[in-house]
Amino acid sequence: MQQVIKVENVKTVFGNKVVHDGLNLHVNEGEIYGLLGPSGCGKTTLMREMVMLEHVYSGHIYVLGKDVTRISQIQVQQLRENWGVLFQFGALFSSLNIAQNIARPLVEYTSLSSSMIEEIVSLKLQLVGLKPKDALLYPSQISGGMKKKAGLARALAMDPKLLFLDEPTSGLDPISAREFDALILKLRDLLNLTIVMVSHDLHSIKGTMDRFAIIDNKKIVYEGPYEGIHTVHSDFVDKFFRE
Amino acid sequence: MQNEAGKAIRIYKEGNAFVIKVQGALDIRSLPAFMEQTKKLQDAELLIIDFENMVRLDTAAALYLLRLKHQKNVKFKHLGNRFLQTIELVKNTPPQPLPKPSNCSLLERMGYHFYLKYRFVVALLAFLGELFVKKLTIFLNPKYFRYKEVLFEINQSAIKAIGIVALTSFLVGVVIAYQSAVQLKLYGANIFIVDMLGISILRELAPMITAIVIAGRSGSAYTAEIGAMKITEELDAMRTMGFDPYFYIVIPRIIALSISLPILIFIADIAGVFGGMLIANTQLDISFGLFLERFSSVIDVKHFIIGEIKGPFFAFLIATIAIYRGFMVKDDTQSIGKNTTKSVVESIFAVIVCDALFSVVLTNLGI
Numbered sequence: 232m233q234q235v236i237k238v239e240n241v242k243t244v245f246g247n248k249v250v251h252d253g254l255n256l257h258v259n260e261g262e263i264y265g266l267l268g269p270s271g272c273g274k275t276t277l278m279r280e281m282v283m284l285e286h287v288y289s290g291h292i293y294v295l296g297k298d299v300t301r302i303s304q305i306q307v308q309q310l311r312e313n314w315g316v317l318f319q320f321g322a323l324f325s326s327l328n329i330a331q332n333i334a335r336p337l338v339e340y341t342s343l344s345s346s347m348i349e350e351i352v353s354l355k356l357q358l359v360g361l362k363p364k365d366a367l368l369y370p371s372q373i374s375g376g377m378k379k380k381a382g383l384a385r386a387l388a389m390d391p392k393l394l395f396l397d398e399p400t401s402g403l404d405p406i407s408a409r410e411f412d413a414l415i416l417k418l419r420d421l422l423n424l425t426i427v428m429v430s431h432d433l434h435s436i437k438g439t440m441d442r443f444a445i446i447d448n449k450k451i452v453y454e455g456p457y458e459g460i461h462t463v464h465s466d467f468v469d470k471f472f473r474e
Numbered sequence: 475m476q477n478e479a480g481k482a483i484r485i486y487k488e489g490n491a492f493v494i495k496v497q498g499a500l501d502i503r504s505l506p507a508f509m510e511q512t513k514k515l516q517d518a519e520l521l522i523i524d525f526e527n528m529v530r531l532d533t534a535a536a537l538y539l540l541r542l543k544h545q546k547n548v549k550f551k552h553l554g555n556r557f558l559q560t561i562e563l564v565k566n567t568p569p570q571p572l573p574k575p576s577n578c579s580l581l582e583r584m585g586y587h588f589y590l591k592y593r594f595v596v597a598l599l600a601f602l603g604e605l606f607v608k609k610l611t612i613f614l615n616p617k618y619f620r621y622k623e624v625l626f627e628i629n630q631s632a633i634k635a636i637g638i639v640a641l642t643s644f645l646v647g648v649v650i651a652y653q654s655a656v657q658l659k660l661y662g663a664n665i666f667i668v669d670m671l672g673i674s675i676l677r678e679l680a681p682m683i684t685a686i687v688i689a690g691r692s693g694s695a696y697t698a699e700i701g702a703m704k705i706t707e708e709l710d711a712m713r714t715m716g717f718d719p720y721f722y723i724v725i726p727r728i729i730a731l732s733i734s735l736p737i738l739i740f741i742a743d744i745a746g747v748f749g750g751m752l753i754a755n756t757q758l759d760i761s762f763g764l765f766l767e768r769f770s771s772v773i774d775v776k777h778f779i780i781g782e783i784k785g786p787f788f789a790f791l792i793a794t795i796a797i798y799r800g801f802m803v804k805d806d807t808q809s810i811g812k813n814t815t816k817s818v819v820e821s822i823f824a825v826i827v828c829d830a831l832f833s834v835v836l837t838n839l840g841i
C-alpha cells in the first residue's frame with residue numbers, strides 16, 4: 232500500500248513554546264486517518280503544516296510523495312489542486328454565498344460550462360446534507376452546523392484525492408454527524424479518497440477511522456487502529472477511551 | 475491539462491455505433507476534453523462508452539455521464555462495480571436546480587436603493603441620538619468615563635502621528651513659501667511673506683492638513699477596527715457582558731481625537747511656519763530674527779486661536795463618521811474595505827465643508 236502522507240521527526244516551535252517534539256507517523260492510501268489528543272496538543276497545527284500553512288521547525292513532511300518542507304512553487308500548486316481542506320471553523324469566503332463558495336475552485340481550475348458547474352454544486356450540496364434552496368445564503372446567514380457542511384462541500388468540490396478535515400462533526404447535531412460519517416465512508420470507498428481528520432467524537436473515531444495517532448505531551452503516544460488502544464496508557468487515553 | 479485528457483480517450487467506429495474508450499482517469503480535470511469529444515459525436519446513432527481501462531471516476535464525471543445517457547442513446551460497457559456505485563450515488567441525489575437570484579426591474583432597483591439611503595439616514599440619526607444620550611450619561615455620571623481608553627487612544631492617534639503631521643505641514647510651508655517668494659520678489663515686497671505665511675498656515679492650512687492626515691490615519695483605523703470587531707462578534711460579546719461599546723469604544727475615541735487634534739494643529743503650525751521661514755531665509759534673505767520679529771508684530775493671536783478651535787470640530791466629524799462607518803460594516807470582509815474607503819472620503823469632505831462654514835461665519839462676524 233502506498234503512503235500518501237509521511238511525517239518524519241517533526242518538531243514545531245512557537246516562540247519558546249515547543250508544541251511537537253519529534254512526531255513520526257504515516258497515512259496509507261485509501262485510509263481514514265485520525266489525529267486525536269487533548270485540546271491544545273497541536274492537532275490543528277500539524278494539519279496546517281501538512282497543507283503548508285505553517286512551517287515546521289525541523290523534520291520533514293511528505294504529502295503525495297513530495298516533501299512539503301522544501302518544495303517548488305509549481306509543485307505546490309499541483310498539490311493544492313489535489314487536496315481539499317475543511318477548517319475547524321469553516322473559513323467560508325464571507326463575501327460569496329454558499330453556491331459561489333463551492334463553485335469558486337471549479338470556476339478557477341476547470342473549463343466547465345456554468346450549467347455543469349451549477350449541477351455539480353447542487354450535487355455537492357445534497358451530498359453533504361444541505362438543501363439547494365439555501366444555496367444563495369451568505370455565510371453570515373447560516374448556522375454553525377450549516378457552515379461546517381458548506382465548508383465540506385467546498386472541500387469536496389474538485390473531488391480531491393486527499394481530504395483534510397478539522398473536527399468535521401463538532402457543532403453538528405448527532406443525526407447529521409452520523410450521516411456525515413456514512414458519507415465519508417462512502418466517498419472513501421467510491422473515490423478511493425484518503426482522509427486525514429481531527430475529531431473528538433468517539434462515534435466517528437470508532438465508526439470511521441481505520442487508524443489514528445494520539446498526540447499527547449508533544450509526542451505521539453499511540454498510532455494504530457482502535458482495537459489496539461488498550462495496549463497504551465496515558466492520562467488522556469485512560470480518560471477518553473475507558474470511561 | 476487538455477492534452478493530457480485528450481490522450482485519455484480513444485474513439486473508433488463499430489458498425490453504426492461510435493465507441494469511446496476511456497483511458498486513465500475520467501475526473502473533473504479530464505472532463506472538459508471528454509465533453510468536447512462527445513459533443514463532436516452529437517449525431518451518432520449510438521454511443522458506446524467503454525470503461526475497461528478507466529482507473530478513476532469522480533462525481534462530476536458521473537454527473538455528466540448520467541446527463542449524457544439522459545439525452546441520447548448511450549451504452550456503458552465494462553463499468554466496474556465501484557464506478558457503478560459512484561454513478562448510483564449521483565443518481566440517487568436527484569438534480570435540483572439552484573434558486574435564481576431574483577431579477578428586479580429598474581423601478582424596483584431604484585426604489586430599493588432609495589430605501590437603503592433612507593435607512594442609512596435613519597441609522598445615522600439613531601447613532602447620533604444614542605451618542606448624545608450616552609454622552610449625557612457620562613456627563614451626569616462620570617464613573618462611566620474611561621480614562622485609560624482615552625489616554626491609550628491619544629497615544630495612538632496623536633503621539634504616534636506627530637512625525638507625519640509635522641513633516642507634511644513642514645513641506646506644505648516650504649512649497650507655499652517657494653511659490654510666493656517668486657511673486658513677492660517681483661514687487662520687492664519680500665517681508666510680506668511673513669504676513670502671508672502666518673495667516674494662511676495658522677488659520678487655514680495647519681488645521682486642514684492635520685485633519686486630512688488624521689482622517690487617513692486614525693479614521694480608517696477606527697472603521698477597520700470596529701468593522702472587524704463587528705464581524706468577529708466581539709461587539710456582541712461586549713454587549714452581553716455589560717460593556718457598552720459606546721462607553722468603551724465610541725466615546726473614548728471621540729474624546730481622544732478631540733484632544734489630539736488641537737495638539738497636532740499646534741505642532742503643524744510650528745512645522746509649517748518653520749518650513750516657510752527656511753525658504754524666506756534662503757530665497758528672500760530674511761533672517762530668522764527678522765522673520766520672528768515681524769511675525770509677532772503683524773500676526774494676531776486670533777488666527778492661531780481660530781485654527782485651534784477648528785480642531786475639536788474636525789475631530790468630532792472624523793471620529794463620528796469613522797465610528798459610524800465601522801458600525802455600518804455588514805457581515806462580510808469586503809464591506810470593511812468599502813466602509814473604510816467611504817469613511818476616509820466622507821470625513822475629509824465633511825472637514826472641508828465645516829471649514830467653509832467657519833470661513834463664512836467668521837467673515838460675517840468680521841473676525
Ligand SMILES: Nc1ncnc2c1ncn2[C@@H]1O[C@H](COP(=O)(O)OP(=O)(O)OP(=O)(O)O)[C@@H](O)[C@H]1O
Pocket residue numbers: 245246250268269270271272273274275276277319
Ligand atoms: N500562531 C501561534 N502562535 C503561538 N502559539 C500557537 C500558535 N498557533 C498555535 N499555537 C499553540 O500551539 C498549540 C496547539 O494548537 P492547536 O490549535 O494545534 O491545538 P489543537 O490540538 O488543534 O486543539 P483543539 O482540539 O482545541 O482544536 C496550542 O497550545 C497553541 O497555544
Ligand SMILES: [Mg+2]
Pocket residue numbers: 274275276319397
Ligand atoms: Mg484544533
